Amino acid sequence: MDLLTNISHTASMFDINNIYNTRELKRFYLPTKILIGQNARNILFEILPQQSKGVSLLIVVDHYFKQDNFIKNILDYKFASLVCKVVVEREPDYSFINKQIKSLPKKVDYIIAVGGGSTIDTAKAILAHKKYGTSRQIGYGSNRFIKELPVKQAPVFIALPTTAGSGSEVSRYYLIFDEKSKKKIVNRSWSVCPSFTILDPYFLNKASVKLLIYGSFDAFVHLWETYICRYERSAINDMFALEGITIILSIIPSLFVKTKLSVDQLLKLQYCAMLGGIALSNTRTGIIHDAGEALSAQTSLSHPETLFIFFENAIRQYYGKIRGKESLLISRLNSISKCADIATVKDIILLWKKLFKQHGLEEQIRNKTKMNKINIRDIVDQIMSDKVLINKESPVKLNRDKVVNLVKRSLQDYT
Structure with missing residues (x-):
């Protein structure tokens, strides 16, 4: 199919969720309006209706911020007739999501998420259920071409991230743990992206150095893996990746010596996390993420910790192909x-390893990994199931033997 035929075909049955970057055709999309700056959080009350008491609000908040004065101000919002609160204490699973959905009123006008990736993903799952009637496997399998329900008006979704790493505040993806399969289920749709995202360093003021390092590394890997894609990459994504990676690496020296970053540095980290979320939504991540997600389903390791285990060997595996x-x-x-x-690039790997080692994070990851019996075959199977990565997007040709060797080498360093 040539380019003109392809464009004509997609126009006749157009759905942005099902258009992908190829060598011939590139697409870029971002439905979220973004506001960034010190005290930007207060713009929330300008977005919310200024009159009429019939407004129903749902607040999805990280447990760390549930008593924050900002949350109290939302709960006391004078134009809301009903305010519900969902507190997220850990990575969401479907039991938790279904419980929250059953407890919610039928009508929700605004969903406000204040938290990290798990909190925002919880809000996305709730929004997906409102729009599609389900929150499971949106954009994949039998739900790949799922259509929205004919609802009169879907909730307006507003995200205020309290971490700087996941990029969930602008991403079309969300992850929910499935208790039966013991795997994280990936979902994707531009329809679950926030209508507004507000980035304010206020939420990072009390963040520990560890949290900032993990968030920075998470954003770095998002940007890195979108940068080295083969066919799904685009000039716009390359621009985002180069910008974000440069800013993150320029802040690393401060993370070596400081216990608290400046407001400007916190804003820059939030900005880079946002760029990572936009980039991965318009391109894709790679083998570091595939391996990391598979490992996290078997352990108590956080997402950035599992990424760290695999990132060095993954890059070394394809280093000769990305000169x-x-x-x-x-x-x-x-x-x-x-x-x-x-x-x-090897200097970049060394820089991250030195940073993790100086703050004792590498040893923490090693100790946590040793506490678990890792099923290597499950990790390999999950990576091999990503046919787009294996057959098309990896910088180096992959087969099962190469994937097994990568996983074994990476885990040997931490077990």
């Missing part, structure tokens, strides 16, 4: 004085 990408990135980095000493 052109490396050259462009290093040239960009060397224009920044704080990154002038970085000469190769």
Whole structure:
């Protein structure tokens, strides 16, 4: 099918959720309006209706912020006739999601998520159920072409992230753990993206150095893996990746020596996490994420911790195939004085490893990994099931033997 025929075909049955980047055709989409700045959180009350008491609000909040004054102000919002609160204490599973959905009123006008990736993913699952009648496997399998229900008006979704890493605040993806299969179920739809995302460093003021490092690393891997894709990549995504990676690496020296970053640095990390979320929604992640998600289903390791286990060996596996990408990135980095000493991608790997080691994070990951009996075959099977990665997007050709070797080498370093 040539390009003109392909465009004509997609126009006749157009759904942005089912259009993908190819070598011939590129698409970029972002339905979210983004507001960023110090005290930007207060704009929420300008977005919400200023009159009429018939408004129903649902607040989905991370347990750490459930008593925050900002949350109290939302609960006391004078134009709301009904305010419900869902507190998220851990990564969501379908039992938790279904319980919350059953307890909610039929009419919800606004969903406000204040929290990290798990909190925002919970809100997305609730929104998906409102729009599709289900929150399971949206965008995949039998639900790949699922249509929205004929509802009169879907809830307006507003996200205020309290971490800087997941990118969930602008991403079309959400993950929910399935207790039966013991796997995280990936869902995707542009329809679950927030209508508004508000980035305010207020929510990072009390974040520990550990949390900031993990968030920065998560955003870095999102940007890195979208940058080295083969066919799904685009010039716009490359621009985002180069911008975000450069900013993150320029802040790393401060994470070595500081216990608290400046407001400007916190804003920059939020900005980079946002770029990562946009990039992965318009491209895709790679083998580091596939392996990390498979491992996290078997352990108590956090998402950034599982990514860290695999990222060095994954990059070394395809290093010889990305020299052109490396050259462009290093040239960009060397224009920044704080990154002038970085000469190769291997220097970037070493920089992250030094940072994790200095703060004791590498040893923590090793200790947590040792507590679990890891099923290597399950991890390999999950990676091999990603046919797009295996057959098309990986910089190096993959087969089962190569994947087994990667997983074994990575886990040997931490078990």
